[in-house]
Amino acid sequence: MTERWDVAVVGGGAAGFFGAIQCAEAAEGARIVILEASRRVLTKVRISGGGRCNVTHHCFDPDQMARRHYPRGHYELIGPMYRFGVTETMEWFQSRGVELKTEDDGRIFPVTDDSQTIIDCLQLAADDAGVTVRMSSPVRRLKPSTSDDASFELLLGDEKTILADRVLVATGGIRLSRSAAMVDEFDHSLVEARPSLFTFDIDDERIAGLQGISVEPVEMEIKMARLDSRGPLLITHRGFSGPAVLEMSAWGARRLYDLDYQFELRVDWLPDVKDVEGRLIAKRKEAGRRQVRTLAPFEHLPNRLWARLVDAAEVPEKCQWSSLPAKSRRRLVEQLKRSVFFVGGKSTHKEEFVTAGGIPTDEVDMRTMESRFHRGLHFAGEVVDLDGIxxxxxxxxxxxxxxxxxxxxxxxxxxx
Ligand SMILES: Cc1cc2nc3c(=O)[nH]c(=O)nc-3n(C[C@H](O)[C@H](O)[C@H](O)COP(=O)(O)OP(=O)(O)OC[C@H]3O[C@@H](n4cnc5c(N)ncnc54)[C@H](O)[C@@H]3O)c2cc1C
Incomplete structure (x- = not known):
């Protein structure tokens, strides 16, 4: 006999689990199944935040939360954040015994610094609410049911079919085109997938061998993509990373893809120093006999990077501050305020990456996450064209x- 469920959730990740738990807790006795393709559930939660799971962010204003942090969804998520935002999320986890802590940069983690705490909490909540979880159960296709008994037929990998009245598609951002194919009977379209949250590959003498050095803050600009950002920058063995770079990669995920990840990046290493040239001139009097290359006048610029920028400005070797030629000084100002780097590609940021693209938000009712084309079909998580920094x-x-x-x-x- 064909199995029949009140709700079938496709995908056992964060969104699928949370959706199933919320449904089960609010509709006692409902028959809910999570169908997960792989042999484990919540795999991304496990590896997230370097194994610590960065659950949410210290931003309690729903409007600010949505507008500032979601390159795709900054407008669409305002309403949803008012209904269930950071405050409600923290309360939910804390009410289930998960203690949370906020780090200096606003990221929120379980105090255990272990993503297993979040996994245990979600699995226990699902279990308590009576949700059935099936691993190794890939859903190949979803279609309207021909039987009067239920609304949907789900075709599983083993050729089995199950019936459900309602379906939540929470299949994540990987293999988005497969997720779209799975629901193509329902006329949904797909915003094409593009990677987001990546680092910039740069081959440049000024930063060669300086991996591990970070500068905070810098301001960066990619003119040809009309992008800018401000924040900490980290030099890696392949180029640039750090929050300022990741934020730019997220807001520019599509534009940088269109540029084939090849573009000019301008860096202001001293965004808070207004009169850089004045500071260099002052050094002439303060430390005239000291060498320019070995005496950096700006505290937050690491000495090794300063020396590279001095070299790039073609300051004569062993030049003292008192004899720094005006031409060299101006070139040094250019390096400090408008260093141009050529980005030749991108690398995966292993700590966190997401996919931009998915089911378009205008095909979904953002109050209920229900399809605008088919009643009873819902979407949640990264499968929708929503993603954050x-x-x-x-x-x-x-x-x-x-x-x-x-x-x-x-x-x-x-x-x-
Ligand atoms: C390395 C890494 C670290 C991260 N760290 C953080 C972090 O600390 N904080 C943060 O906010 N975000 C982080 N993210 C992003 C975050 O993990 C995702 O945005 C989030 O997991 C999305 O949840 P989801 O449930 O929509 O999708 P997923 O977590 O991807 O879950 C989707 C599930 O659906 C299953 N599935 C797919 N197709 C089918 C099918 N046809 N049938 C059945 N099952 C199917 C998949 O196997 C998967 O288990 C990180 C991402 C990565 C890659």
């Missing part, structure tokens, strides 16, 4: 959209 925003989108989908499905079950 690094810092806990991507999980917050999964909790928020999972909550809305779960509660809306529960309401429909209760309404019969």
């Amino acid at each position: 690094t810092g806990g925003f991507n999980f917050q989108a999964a909790w928020t959209t999972g909550y809305l989908a779960g509660r809306s499905m529960a309401q429909a079950i209760k309404d019969g």
